[in-house]
Amino acid sequence: MLSFILRRLLSGVVLVVTISVIAFLLLYAGGGDIARRLLGEDASPATVAQKASELGLDQPLAVQFGTWASGVFQGDFGTSWFTSQPVSDAILSRLAVTLSLVLGATVLIAVVSVALGVLAATRRGWIDGLVQVVSLLGTAIPAFLIALGLVIVFAINLGWFKPTGFVQLTDSFSGWLSSITLPVIALSLGGIAGVSQQIRGSMLDALRQDYVRTLQSRGLNRRTVVMQHVLRNAAGPGLAVLGVHFVGLLGGAVIIEQIFAIPGMGQVAVTATSQGDIPLVMGLVIATAILVVILNLFVDLAQGWLNPKVRLS
Template sequence: MLTFILRRIVSGVVLVFVISTVAYFLLYLGGGDIARRILGQSATPETVAEKTHALGLDRPLIVQYGDWLAHALRGDFGASWFTGEPVATAITSRLAVTLSIVIGATLISAVVAVVLGVLAATRRGWIDRVVQVISILGFAVPGFLIALGLVLIFAINLGWFAPTGYVPIETSFSGWIGTVTLPIVALSIGGIAAIAQQVRGSVIDALRQDYVRTLRSRGLSSGRVIYKHVLRNAGGPALAVLAVQFAGLLGGAVIVEQIFAIPGIGQVSVSATSQGDIPLVMGLVLATAALVVIINLLIDLLQGFLNPKVRLS
């Protein structure tokens, strides 16, 4: 088990390194005249040249990358070129907001999808058809349209939730619930569609196995067979889809946070990317990649627990 964990950690570190390296060079290839963006169009060429030198942008690209990497390995990600705010502070102050939405959407997607998938696989009939329709709609309708529809119906027309804004949980729990419910639901729909389909297919395949017939012949109830044995064997593929969905939810949070005016990493990602704020963008890339790697590691551990054969793969 320890070897299995070490392999996953090493592969995760390598993945983060590759992603950060590719992102750094791509940012500079499309960065344009960053110093002029910072100073404005009215700045003189001399002032722009001084700013370029102060930022170290006149050095060879590989030297700039080596300097950034050396500082990043020490935990120093620099400061925003436009606001002067330390990158670590800019990210950590907003990351908790985004994670509260993404983790909430992931949990709801997992729970609802498992229930719907199991019902569709075991009951079939009209329940299966309803789940199929829900899955198709979840795939077909863009997330931003779902978010706008939720705002129109439940915030503007019914007035049940705040249409925009964010209340920290330490300020007011009820206020926090009121501001994160609609974003979480908007993010959950697509995840429910994907995971429910996977759970349905995996459960149907598992129910056809010989061990299920053996368990039933021994007098075990259908509920015990399904929830103790079938789901354990069908959980691996669903967990893999859940890991993919988590990464997708991080990307979807960028749009959802813009619609609901939530001060998470989505807003800062859009502004930093449009400005060419490379230190801040690189910090966001590292934070996002590290989160995805950690979630995938946890999913791998769960899969190894459910299926020992995974540890040998």
């Protein structure tokens, strides 16, 4: 198991390094005259040259990357060019907000998808048809339209929730739960559609296996066989799809945070990208890559626990 974890960690480190190199090259090499963009078109050439020197933009690209990377290894992601706030502080102050949405949506997707997938595979009939229709709608309707519909119905018309804003968990648990309920539902419906279909298919394949009939012939009731044996064998593909959806949730959170005016990483990403705040954008890229690596590690560990053969692959 230890070697399995070390291999996954090593592949994760390689992935983060590769992403950081590609992102740095795209942002800096393709950014044009960055100092000119920061100062505006009316700035004199001397002022632009001084600004480029201050930011280290007059150095070769390899030297710039080496300077940035050495700072990252020491925990220094640089400083925002527009707010002069340390990049790490700007990200950490918003990270908990985004994780509230993404992790909440991930848990909701996992719970609801397992329930729908198991019901569709074991009951069949109209329940299976209903799950198919719900999954189709969840896949076809964009998350931002679902979010707008939830706001209109449950926040504006019924008044059950506030349409915008976010309450910190440390301030009020009930307020925090109320502020993330609609965003989490909007963010998770597409994932529920995809993961529930995967679990349904895997359950149907597992139910056709010979060991199911063998266990039932030994006197085990169908519920025990399904929950303790079939579901465990069918959970692997569902976990893999859930890991893929996690990446999509991070991207979808950008839009959802804008709709609900939630001060998360999505707002920072939109602002930093529109302003051309490259150090902050690089910090966001690395933070996102690290989150994806950590989630994939947990998925791989769960896969290894469900199926020991995975640890040997």
